[in-house]
Amino acid sequence: MLENYLVYLQLIDEKLNKFFTKQKPFIYCKKGCGLCCKNAQFPYSQIELEYLMIGVRQLDEEKKSIISKNINKLKQQKAEHQGKDFKYDCPFLINNECSVYNYRGIICRSFGLLNISAKGKIRVPFCCFQGLNYSNVMDDCGTKISEEKYRKLNVEEEPLAFNTSYEFLTDPDFATGFHFDFNEKKPLINWFIEEDNKEEIRHIISMKQAS
């Protein structure tokens, strides 16, 4: 199952890398940015979580301990939170860098591009409003490309929107075609709250935590 998911993931990675390369003049992503790893919900399917946990297993004890502390803090915050849309900083973000980068989920790989919904609506990554991705070509980071800004850039590449929504990339039909199953999807932190009876997750949560 996981092997088949990895074949699919490789295909997605190749496609996304091509898209990011095509959009290079409008992309500001760099190591240590980490803004998109904060204040969000991070949908994860069961198979993505399983793969992420392989990455966690390989971390040193200090990093595991930091993650454990982060998760336990979030569990507490979520319990106190009223309402469904609990947003949080990803517990795997350490010093603004992803501690499980090679094992990260699909949403983590696709975020940052201009996105087009099934209904044809263009979605701009939020970091455009922070002067980052596409801010050099969008009109006030709305859905309109500024002709003036684009001309000033003097680049051959055009800003393009791709169908890279999480819903699309985790469509069960793709999984069937590659002989695996995404299974249940939920916000990343929920896996650690609702599934903490699973041995591996329980182990991370109950680790001696970094002070």
Ligand code: SF4
């Ligand atoms: S997508 Fe935006 S917030 Fe995320 S790393 Fe790239 S520039 Fe930073």
Ligand code: SF4
């Ligand atoms: S898993 Fe890594 S890339 Fe994904 S949100 Fe967390 S820190 Fe960011």
